[in-house]
Amino acid sequence: MGATAHINFIAASYAAAVIIIGALIAWVTLDYRAQRRILAGLEARGVTRRSEPPRPERTPAPMKEEA
């Protein structure tokens, strides 16, 4: 049986794999970006978890003391 006998079925199988796995990879990647974006937005508004220390106010760095 030649390699071209059922080439359409073979090509369709590999195309299905690309579509299904590609969609899964895209979903995972886009979901990661979306969650990071939402978290960054919340933290920018000052909403942080209790286990995390609040973000320090932007103040000038203290002068180093002489040793």
Add this chain to the structure above:
Amino acid sequence: MPLTDFANPSRFLGFANRTIPWLSGLTVLAFAFALNQAMVAPDDYQQGATVRIMFLHVPAAWLGMLGWGVMTVAALGTLVWRHPLADVAAKATAPVGAAFTLLCLVTGSLWGRPEWGTYWVWDARLTSELVLLLLYLGVIALWRTVEDPSRAARAVAILTLVGAIDLPIIKFSVDWWNTLHQGASVFRIGGSTIDPSILIPLFIMALAATLLFATLVLAAMRNEILRRRVRTLRLMQASAAS
């Protein structure tokens, strides 16, 4: 780092952030080699070139079942050990396992048409595999239905343990019933019936697909941890506003 440290979601996030890029690169390299091996493998003496569909179909079938196996262990982790990451792992694995099960069914169907003369028959192996896909979809729907993740986790864990009955049915369906689907030909008593020229590329493809599976589950777990942080922060924001 001891294994128990991964119970801490923050430490797990650090581990995932460090591991995912390496695992992704390794997966790409493994697939490049595996696809090359799959394409240069000789035609099967009976199936001809359609044996190349098996390089997708068989690993997809294994990983579809592995996914439910992972979820079963995670279900025990949720119900018995109350591990903080168990339900995260279960939720992350469900869509990945469902995708591989769908791929198994689609490629099996596309192989069946030229070899059996039909895309589908209601034999025990095919039907039990379809049941696995429906179980995956049921679990995904249940996660989306119950808003509180801890309540959803318990319901999903029970469904997962019940659904695990399907795994031995899939595996042994070809022995217990008279099926159009062929019997076990890779893992069987007496050794594989497949020639090494096809068996080795099959194992290489299975290794690459397993690396992809691990990468996607790890990435989906990272997403789920971040999603729960978002939920917690939004609840805190809502309670502070009220």
